Amino acid sequence: MATQRVLDFLASRRPAGPCLIVDLDVVAENFRAFEKALPQSKIYYAVKANPAPEILRLLARMGSSFDTASVAEIEMALDAGATAERISFGNTIKKERDIARAYELGIRLFAVDCVEEVEKIARAAPGAQVFCRVLTDGEGAEWPLSRKFGCVPTMAVDVLRHAASLGLDAYGVSFHVGSQQTDLSAWDRALGDAKKVFSTLAGEGIVLRMVNMGGGFPTRYLRDVPAAEVYGQAIFEALSKHFGNVIPETIIEPGRGMVGNAGVIKSEVVLISRKADNDNVRWVYLDIGKFGGLAETMDEAIRYPILTERDGDEKGACVLAGPTCDSADVMYEKSPYPLPLSLTIGDEVLIEGTGAYTTTYSAVAFNGFEPLRSYVI
Amino acid sequence: MATQRVLDFLASRRPAGPCLIVDLDVVAENFRAFEKALPQSKIYYAVKANPAPEILRLLARMGSSFDTASVAEIEMALDAGATAERISFGNTIKKERDIARAYELGIRLFAVDCVEEVEKIARAAPGAQVFCRVLTDGEGAEWPLSRKFGCVPTMAVDVLRHAASLGLDAYGVSFHVGSQQTDLSAWDRALGDAKKVFSTLAGEGIVLRMVNMGGGFPTRYLRDVPAAEVYGQAIFEALSKHFGNVIPETIIEPGRGMVGNAGVIKSEVVLISRKADNDNVRWVYLDIGKFGGLAETMDEAIRYPILTERDGDEKGACVLAGPTCDSADVMYEKSPYPLPLSLTIGDEVLIEGTGAYTTTYSAVAFNGFEPLRSYVI
Structure with missing residues (x-):
């Protein structure tokens, strides 16, 4: 995976001390592979994976959106040329003053996983879109997720109902199957859970429109991993299976898969x-x-x-x-x-x-x- | 443990965001407690524990020596007013060019745990003093040490013999009983091992003079821990038991115990x-x-x-x-x-x-x- 460009750089520049060299051509190739594999999904690059300005500028130019974890990351994405409507504040743990600052900067898309966070957003970012993160089991992931983010699907229904009642736009649900996920059925199980939240709320007149499928797309370490296209196919089939003809908008948030x-x-x-x-x-x-x-x-x-x-x-x-x-x-x-x-x-x-x-x-x-x-x- | 000075600082300054406040009076008190508990030992503060310039300056003024892990830490200790003969390059893993740089800066005391490192020092810091780190089992420590540093006592004999043969000053041995060590008998076992290395080499005409007893002195977290004096007493008894009348120079390297x-x-x-x-x-x-x-x-x-x-x-x-x-x-x-x-x-x-x-x-x-x-x- 050390490309010729990287090897040439090392041979000519001989940098002293340990250092990371990132080949932007590979990032561009990964972005195109995600676009091709999931043509209906919007790509939100997970800035936390590597916030180097050169990477953010490249992806902004190629049309990527950005998943951010803090006000600092929002500012980095804006500085790189992304407009506010292409930026999601995807951290479920936010200080209310940081939500307010993001709102000032034009951000209108926020992650939540509990009613307490919904209330902060209703106060600090009135009318914004929110999506609720649902817990998945993370089985099959090399870097397993704990229960830190998300709530059980039945609670997600309460959270989104509460959001709607406070004048927020209950936009959808998100999940994250775990980093380096190689078990393709993980997406199927998570999409099944998402559909249940959609259906319950639809019965109450709250129409969700979006599923954020998170990241988890693996990069190649020692073992071969299914290529982006294989993931895309599996995800498309699972979407069709659970949502039939009414497939929602989808978002993916590759980080490791984009730059690893x-x-x-x-x-x-x-x-x-x-x-x-x-x-x-x-x-x-x-x-x-x-x-x-x-x-x-x-x-x-x-x-x-x-x-x-x-x-x-x-x-x-x-x-x-x-x-x-x-x-x-x-x-x-x-x-x-x-x-x-x-x-x-x-x-x-x-x-x-x-x-x-x-x-x-x-x-x-x-x-x-x-x-x-x-x-x- | 939050002193009145710390509470007053927080109340008056109201710093935004997470932050650490260190009370220098407590550091000074800890230094004096170590001096009192182990009056025969030289104190080498482990700079890595907290290299804040204010802490280093205080300890330099109080007469402390310094255990450093890198050239940057050596420079920090020098900047704080320590002279080179009060600084030990205590990392057993050093680039040869960093050893050379330390030597240029006047450093003459180096840690080793293998013949490979001895050879680097013989080339880059001719004639310097070296001490060899011996593996201990770390039992009883809350933050256990792996086998990363040190070698078994029989190998330490080879390492120090090799150092002497290359014109280095085979000065002594070191050990580290593990951070937050609360089992006082850990020092006794380690000193017993140290004595064996002394005796074997004495039989070959190589006279070691120093035992570096490392750190491991606990700071108080949730449970009470024996006070410095109790440690001092236990260590003094173990030294007498193993070395009799010929007690070597000793060094201690408190880090957590000094600033935690x-x-x-x-x-x-x-x-x-x-x-x-x-x-x-x-x-x-x-x-x-x-x-x-x-x-x-x-x-x-x-x-x-x-x-x-x-x-x-x-x-x-x-x-x-x-x-x-x-x-x-x-x-x-x-x-x-x-x-x-x-x-x-x-x-x-x-x-x-x-x-x-x-x-x-x-x-x-x-x-x-x-x-x-x-x-x-």
Whole structure:
């Protein structure tokens, strides 16, 4: 996944220290693939995945809308050229003063998952459109979602009814099947739940019009994943099955699926050692770790492909760790990572599939190390 | 633990958004307590715990030495007024060019845990003092150390012998009993291991002179912990037991123990909701979470005391979560946290014992949220 453009950049620029390089051509290709796979859906790029201005400008130019998590992200999307009607304030947890600020900036689309949030929006963003997030089970996702966001479908009915009663536009429901979701039936189950909310409220004269299908579209890490088209087909079939002829407007919110495979982190081997003479596992320490951008290796959830210049050589199991004095800064230990036996201190490695959830996750100055630098080319 | 000075600061300054307030008087008191408890030991403050310049300047003035994890931290300690001979480069994972830079800056004391690192130091910092970190089991620590740092004692003998053979000063051994260690016998076991390394090398004519006993001194979270004096007494007894009349120089590296209880985070309740009508656990969302400075709630390892203005009221179980659109941003879920039933959106809460490992752990811009601000008073 390290494209020739990325390799050329690294060869000519030789940036010092760990850094992320994002290839905009890949982002553009991903955007077109989503458009092609789900031609009826509006694409809201999840800004939190990677808010680099170059990425936001490219996507704004290509016609993307934007899913934002904070006022700062709304401002970034506006700065990149998106108009307010293409921006959703998709965080279900918002301070009332932030809702008011978003409303001032022209935002009219908000996520909710409880009546308490509906009441804030009714006060701070009168008349706005709201969609209610419904809990899904997240089964099959590599980075599973907890119950943090959403409510059960029966409660979603109450939430949207309450919104309508307060003069808000009860617009639809959202769900998120979990990041890196590879089980296509997850969308089918979630769309079935969504339809029930639609039907119940329709019986009371409240007509929902939109289903926000969230993200969860995987990027390729170590295993092959179904391509966007396969997802599109499965989702289209599930929509038809549950909604028949009256298919609602749909929104998707790819983040990782848009930028994950567009990024490669360049890192350096700082140390290779053993803990005892009879250790059969080497410890390989890189100059990037869990606090420097690889936070998603938490619980070894995401296993990135790692390239070295010695990949033809025989491999052996390694524990892979970061450079900080923090014992939690270990990426892969329970499932050791096979790396070439010839790997040497000072070698460069490329960590692929790191375009999403890396730069902004990195610690501001932990152990004095600076946050992950990034180059968008 | 929120001192009157902190409460007065909050009342008069009313800082907006989540922030940490550190009371320097508490830091000074902690420093004096360590001095009193272990009068024979040199105190090397672990800069990574909280590198705020005001803290470093205070400790430099009080006579502290400094344990650093990177060149940036070395520079911070120098800027704060510490001279180079009071600074240890305590990270066992160092780039050779960083060792060279530290040497240029006058640093002559380095941590190692393998022959590979010894060779870097011999090349980049000829003649420097090195101490070898020995693995301990970390049993009894709340924030357990993995095997990331250190080697088994028999290998430490090889490492220090190799250092001596390359012209380095084989100075001693170090260990770290694990953060928040409350089992006093952990120091006894580790000192027993250290003594074995001393004895073996003495038999070869290599005379070690120093034991670096690391950190691990707990700060008070929810449960009472033995005071510094009790630690001092236990450590003194263990030193006498293993080293008899020839007690080596000792170093301690408190981080959390120096600043943990000096800091309080002020946060705001953004949302309180339930996921279903019959939920018996409320979800309480704060404007700070795992990515905003509370990283050490990972796996619910550290349970901070939380104060509200309604603590006299009846309490009920809550899941406590942060404000980001990340489902991993949940602090306490497996063990719900009791908070007043009367707690209301917009309420302020104080999270105590947060002076260490919070500001620098916070994500640089995740979800568009800015890193944790801090006020040192």
